[in-house]
Amino acid sequence: MRFASLGSGSRGNALLVEAGSTRILIDCGFGPRETLARLARLGVQAETLAGILITHEHSDHLSGALALARRHELRLWMTHGTRMACSDAGAPPARCELIDSHQSFEIGDLLVQPFPVPHDAREPVQFLLSDGARQLGVLTDLGCSTPHVEQVLDGCQALVLECNHDADMLRDGNYPRHLKQRIASRLGHLDNAAAAALLAVLDRRRLQHVIAAHLSQQNNTQRLARQALAAVLGCAEEWVGVADQEAGFDWRAIL
Ligand SMILES: [Zn+2]
Numbered sequence: 001m002r003f004a005s006l007g008s009g010s011r012g013n014a015l016l017v018e019a020g021s022t023r024i025l026i027d028c029g030f031g032p033r034e035t036l037a038r039l040a041r042l043g044v045q046a047e048t049l050a051g052i053l054i055t056h057e058h059s060d061h062l063s064g065a066l067a068l069a070r071r072h073e074l075r076l077w078m079t080h081g082t083r084m085a086c087s088d089a090g091a092p093p094a095r096c097e098l099i100d101s102h103q104s105f106e107i108g109d110l111l112v113q114p115f116p117v118p119h120d121a122r123e124p125v126q127f128l129l130s131d132g133a134r135q136l137g138v139l140t141d142l143g144c145s146t147p148h149v150e151q152v153l154d155g156c157q158a159l160v161l162e163c164n165h166d167a168d169m170l171r172d173g174n175y176p177r178h179l180k181q182r183i184a185s186r187l188g189h190l191d192n193a194a195a196a197a198l199l200a201v202l203d204r205r206r207l208q209h210v211i212a213a214h215l216s217q218q219n220n221t222q223r224l225a226r227q228a229l230a231a232v233l234g235c236a237e238e239w240v241g242v243a244d245q246e247a248g249f250d251w252r253a254i255l
């Protein structure tokens with residue numbers, strides 16, 4: 001099982017996950033041409049994807065997904081609430097399979113377990129992916145952790161974890177007040193300290209990869225995110241990966 005990022009942050013997110021002969025995207029917040037270029041960087045052609053899992057309707061996750069799915073006849077999976085939000089925005093996906101936010105399902109060799117998260121979207125979920133032996137937890141947009149989130153992510157081998165902002169940088173930065181309040185709210189985004197606190201309550205013994213994701217370019221630095229997670233892991237800062245907005249990150253194998 002392996003995974004890679006096309007890029008992560010408020011200007012677009014997309015994560016590739018592969019198990020056996022099955023390859024999927026989680027979210028696609030880049031335009032179709034940009035997505036193809038970023039896929040090519042990782043040696044992937046869109047036709048080889050089994051489909052796209054959507055976490056929620058915010059444009060940094062959805063904006064390129066519908067066009068990519070249409071153009072390459074890819075399957076799409078999303079919750080009923082996310083589909084309703086697409087319809088409200090005038091872009092109902094043509095072919096879309098509805099998922100239950102508490103019900104696992106299979107896509108080829110991948111087992112997908114969605115789980116609901118507190119975030120200011122209609123019915124947002126995040127995903128735990130497994131090939132039956134290994135587990136990758138993906139958590140890019142949530143305002144605060146919950147016991148259910150912690151239970152789902154406990155003991156996984158790889159974790160892509162939101163480190164959206166540094167609380168002091170957000171507070172002292174020049175975002176408008178309402179935006180600061182939205183980001184810092186319990187339905188907004190995780191700051192570095194909250195991400196570290198979430199990591200601290202998980203069983204970390206099997207972790208092979210920890211990647212900080214969805215970093216704000218205005219209100220965070222890769223150094224601060226790495227420091228926060230490394231302090232919990234007791235590892236060198238460089239061991240913690242970062243999903244960069246432009247570069248994403250290269251394939252990482254889960255052994
Ligand atoms: Zn969001």
Ligand SMILES: [Zn+2]
Pocket residue numbers: 009010013058060061140141214
């Ligand atoms: Zn987002």
